Structures are given as C-alpha cells and as structure tokens.
Amino acid sequence: MSDRHPTLLQPYSERAKTATHPLSRYLFRLMDLKASNLCLSADVTTARELLALADRVGPSIVVLKTHYDLISGWDYNPQTGTGVKLAALARKHGFLIFEDRKFVDIGKTVQMQYTAGTARIIEWAHITNANIDAGKDMVRAMAEAAANWKARIHYEVKTSVSVGTPVAGQFEDGEEQNNGGGDDRDSDGRKGSIVSITTVTQSFEPADSPRLAKTNEHGDELVFPGIEEPPMDRGLLLLAQMSSKGCLMTKDYTQACVEAAREHKDFVMGYVAQEALNTAPDDNFIHMTPGCKLPPPGEEENGHVEGDGLGQQYNTPAKLITLLGTDIVIVGRGIIQSADPPTEAERYRRKAWKAYLARLS
Numbered sequence: 476m477s478d479r480h481p482t483l484l485q486p487y488s489e490r491a492k493t494a495t496h497p498l499s500r501y502l503f504r505l506m507d508l509k510a511s512n513l514c515l516s517a518d519v520t521t522a523r524e525l526l527a528l529a530d531r532v533g534p535s536i537v538v539l540k541t542h543y544d545l546i547s548g549w550d551y552n553p554q555t556g557t558g559v560k561l562a563a564l565a566r567k568h569g570f571l572i573f574e575d576r577k578f579v580d581i582g583k584t585v586q587m588q589y590t591a592g593t594a595r596i597i598e599w600a601h602i603t604n605a606n607i608d609a610g611k612d613m614v615r616a617m618a619e620a621a622a623n624w625k626a627r628i629h630y631e632v633k634t635s636v637s638v639g640t641p642v643a644g645q646f647e648d649g650e651e652q653n654n655g656g657g658d659d660r661d662s663d664g665r666k667g668s669i670v671s672i673t674t675v676t677q678s679f680e681p682a683d684s685p686r687l688a689k690t691n692e693h694g695d696e697l698v699f700p701g702i703e704e705p706p707m708d709r710g711l712l713l714l715a716q717m718s719s720k721g722c723l724m725t726k727d728y729t730q731a732c733v734e735a736a737r738e739h740k741d742f743v744m745g746y747v748a749q750e751a752l753n754t755a756p757d758d759n760f761i762h763m764t765p766g767c768k769l770p771p772p773g774e775e776e777n778g779h780v781e782g783d784g785l786g787q788q789y790n791t792p793a794k795l796i797t798l799l800g801t802d803i804v805i806v807g808r809g810i811i812q813s814a815d816p817p818t819e820a821e822r823y824r825r826k827a828w829k830a831y832l833a834r835l836s
C-alpha cells in the first residue's frame with residue numbers, strides 16, 4: 476500500500492475537485508454530504524426484498540451493490556422493471572447503483588452483455604466492474620460501449636413509461652409477485668408490496684439533463700435534497716484484488732489493473748481492492764472494499780472477525796479505511812442478516828466514517 480500517497484490525507488470534498496471521472500467527483504461530494512462511505516451489498520433473493528431493503532437502508536449508504544442474477548422475479552422491463560424502480564430509490568435516497576457483474580470476456584461480448592441482453596445493465600447501474608484477466612482491451616471495449624450509449628441517449632426522443640418512486644412499507648394486494656416461495660405477509664397479516672405509479676409520456680431531453688428518463692408529469696418522484704442528480708456518465712471499477720482466501724490474482728495482475736485504470740481515466744473510476752492502489756502523484760482513483768464486518772455490538776470493535784467458512788475473509792472498517800486506505804467499505808451479510816438492517820447500517824456508517832476521519836488526522 477502507498478501509505479504516504481496524498482489522497483490518503485485528503486478529505487473526500489477535496490478529492491471531488493481533482494478526480495477525473497465525473498461520477499467519481501459526484502460520489503466524493505455525495506460521501507461528504509451524507510457523511511457516509513458505506514456501500515450495502517444487497518444480496519437478497521427476491522426483487523421485493525431488494526427494493527424494500529434499498530428503501531430502508533438508503534439513507535445510510537452512498538452505493539448500493541447488486542448481483543441482479545441472484546434476484547428471483549427481477550423484472551427486465553426497461554421502462555417499469557426492477558432496474559427502473561431501483562433507480563427511483565437511488566434518486567430518492569441519494570445513492571449510486573453498482574452492479575457487481577465482474578465482466579470478463581472478449582471485448583465484443585462484454586459490450587453486448589453490458590448494454591443489451593436481458594438486464595441492460597448500463598441503463599440502470601451507474602457503476603459496474605470487470606475482472607481484466609481477459610486483457611486490457613476489454614476495458615477499452617466497455618468504455619466505447621458506455622460512450623456510445625451516452626451519445627445515443629443524448630439524441631433520443633423517447634416514449635417512456637416511467638414509474639414513480641416505489642414506496643416500501645405501503646401495503647396493498649401485490650403488484651409484485653412473491654418469488655421467494657414464502658409467505659410475504661407482514662406480522663399483522665396484510666400483504667406487503669412495493670407500490671409505484673406508472674406514467675406514459677413522450678419527451679426529448681439531452682443526456683446531460685439530470686432529469687433524463689424522469690418523465691413523470693405528476694411529480695411523484697422524490698429526489699434527494701442537497702445535491703443535483705448524478706451525471707449520465709457510467710463508471711467502471713476494476714476488480715484488482717479479492718477478499719477471498721487463496722485468491723489467485725497476482726501482484727502482476729493487480730498492477731495491470733492499475734495501468735488499465737490510468738489508460739482509461741474517463742471511464743475507470745477506481746478499484747475493488749483490499750488496499751489503496753494510488754501510487755503515481757496524480758492518481759485519485761476510488762477504492763471500494765468487500766469482506767467487511769464488525770464484531771457484534773458490545774464486543775471489542777477492532778477484534779478479529781471470523782470468515783464465513785466458504786472462503787470469505789473479513790476485516791473491520793477501521794482496518795480497511797484507516798490502515799489499508801480504502802475509501803468505501805462494502806458490507807453484505809453484516810447488515811442484511813442483522814435483526815434490524817437500518818439500525819445496523821447506521822452503526823456501520825458511523826464506524827466507517829470515524830475510520831475515515833481518523834485517517835485524515
């Protein structure tokens with residue numbers, strides 16, 4: 476780790492001014508505004524749970540990480556589906572969506588996987604990631620696809636069916652089927668659903684309008700106050716190191732990620748890594764780190780945290796942020812499996828922010 480790199484001592488608000496990627500600049504500002512460097516890994520199994528979790532935990536986080544292929548009942552409709560509903564919640568609470576797709580293939584294939592196919596990831600995920608084992612050209616291919624996508628939507632006259640912000644916790648007979656196979660009734664016996672409002676409109680807007688794809692005439696979409704909406708640019712994180720035991724990614728592979736990031740600063744925001752990788756004087760990449768857990772409340776806060784028995788290894792926010800220099804910690808089961816995810820997310824947010832302040836001082 477480059478322990479004397481200037482970015483380790485710079486507040487996020489300062490890094491927002493010098494980051495190359497527009498979405499990184501935005502994310503650093505958002506982190507500063509929400510006093511949060513927490514990403515929730517929303518690894519649940521149904522679309523209904525995903526949307527409800529995003530709505531409940533949204534206030535504490537700056538990034539929501541998805542694995543859309545874990546989700547049964549993912550609605551692929553590009554105008555009213557799960558991606559669109561998630562995007563509405565992202566606007567309401569002020570977070571970015573990161574689809575943890577770990578693209579790896581020849582350039583042409585990843586272009587198609589990223590922009591088309593069933594999930595059309597580029598439409599709803601601000602950020603995605605890639606394992607560059609297939610070679611650095613893959614990054615160029617994805618950057619081209621993202622640039623083409625942005626240019627295309629810039630001139631699109633679209634007839635769209637948009638959804639209003641879904642509201643978790645409202646209850647009526649379900650518009651969403653329960654795909655988990657279980658009973659989705661609340662404790663009072665009512666059936667839970669995510670409610671949203673559908674509007675059909677035709678619009679023309681340039682891509683740099685923050686309101687693109689938000690064509691709701693009735694003003695039923697909620698927008699997080701204090702900051703404008705994110706730019707339309709899409710961003711890539713390079714999977715440079717993994718948290719799992721026995722990971723086969725070598726130092727040479729990690730270094731190749733660093734080189735690819737520097738070659739594609741307009742598209743690569745930074746890394747998924749286990750430590751800070753900024754070493755060149757003008758590096759200002761953002762680092763997100765999974766494999767993060769706190770000991771249970773009441774126990775020594777920097778104590779050892781056991782792995783999951785399936786290869787996952789955990790470190791505390793203090794170790795990852797203060798010592799190893801990451802920027803955003805990614806937490807899944809530590810929050811999701813707790814009795815009260817919003818309260819536990821707040822506990823993680825506070826600890827991770829404290830670890831960042833400790834690094835600055």
Ligand code: BMP
Nearest residue numbers: 516716717718719765766787806807808
């Ligand atoms: P958890 O906090 O429950 O262990 O979840 C970690 C999440 O981060 C999972 O979604 C996993 O796919 C992802 N992840 C990881 O654990 N280690 C990595 O190196 C890269 C990941 O994307």
